[in-house]
Amino acid sequence: MKTPLKFLAFGLITLVVASCSTPTNKTEEAGAVADATPKGQASVVDDESAKNILQVAASSPDHTTLVAAVTAAQIEHVLVNAGPLTVFAPNNAAFEKLPAGTVENLLKPENKAQLATILTRHAAPGSYDVAALKKMVAKGRTLYMATGDYLEVTVDGDDVLINGCKIIGTINTSNGIINVVDQVILPK
Template structure:
């Protein structure tokens, strides 16, 4: 019954919002407007001081994840990481990227390797919002790149795709599990 009442009121709210937007005055001078690069469009770049940070905002605010953020930006995956989710992101630290063979990160960040980089990054994302202790119940997880990673439990430690979860941070659209290795997809 309440849903029907909400559905009756919703069109009125939408109409009110649109009519309010039409009545705002436009400024001729863009002096107070920040310059935004053409690539910085979409929900990833909406700022909100009241909501719990999403997985991308958590990574962007971490000094230990600058390489991951650069990779996400090079692969143009910002808007993917801010969707409603829930998402579990296994976020390799800068040290994890540094442990890759010399030149690997630089090569992947090149525009011509955008698809390969995106596939590797999607291999670090799982649908869901599971705490580390709940992940222990799984043998494998399905990743956003349509592959699976194994889950191993060694004492109190949890490894996903061979990467140890070293910290977990709740996000507005899921959870960020900080990991000590880059989880590379297995080649066929």
């Protein structure tokens, strides 16, 4: 009788161990919308290291639409690379300003390339905080974007605008800068 009990105990232990899984990072643990460390990308996840651009965006309740768009376009790898990179990140309210159905349409698999182009227009190689952007304006320069476009940077009082979109906040990350903007940057 002891032998069947050993097999039963061993089977239960095996079942319990096999059914348990350890989250791979904090965003999975927290149940975030997107995994902030795409497969194949190196990333440090602890309580002391600065978060990368994707990790910061994924942890922001104001950027769920942006993170969903980045995931649908499958460009997460860009936001976790070493950088430096500056991202002009539209908040959820910015996406809500688009015509009805625009976001839903762009999130469809058949529109992945168009969505990736729109999102890439929100990224610039290098680190550009508000002070650096103001210096560009003073020198009469435009900002080179990852799409190969040059966007106009302007200053209106204390406000800095990129292609007419107002920067409403800046966040430093481990691989660059996030400038939160109040509109989606679309081609003019």
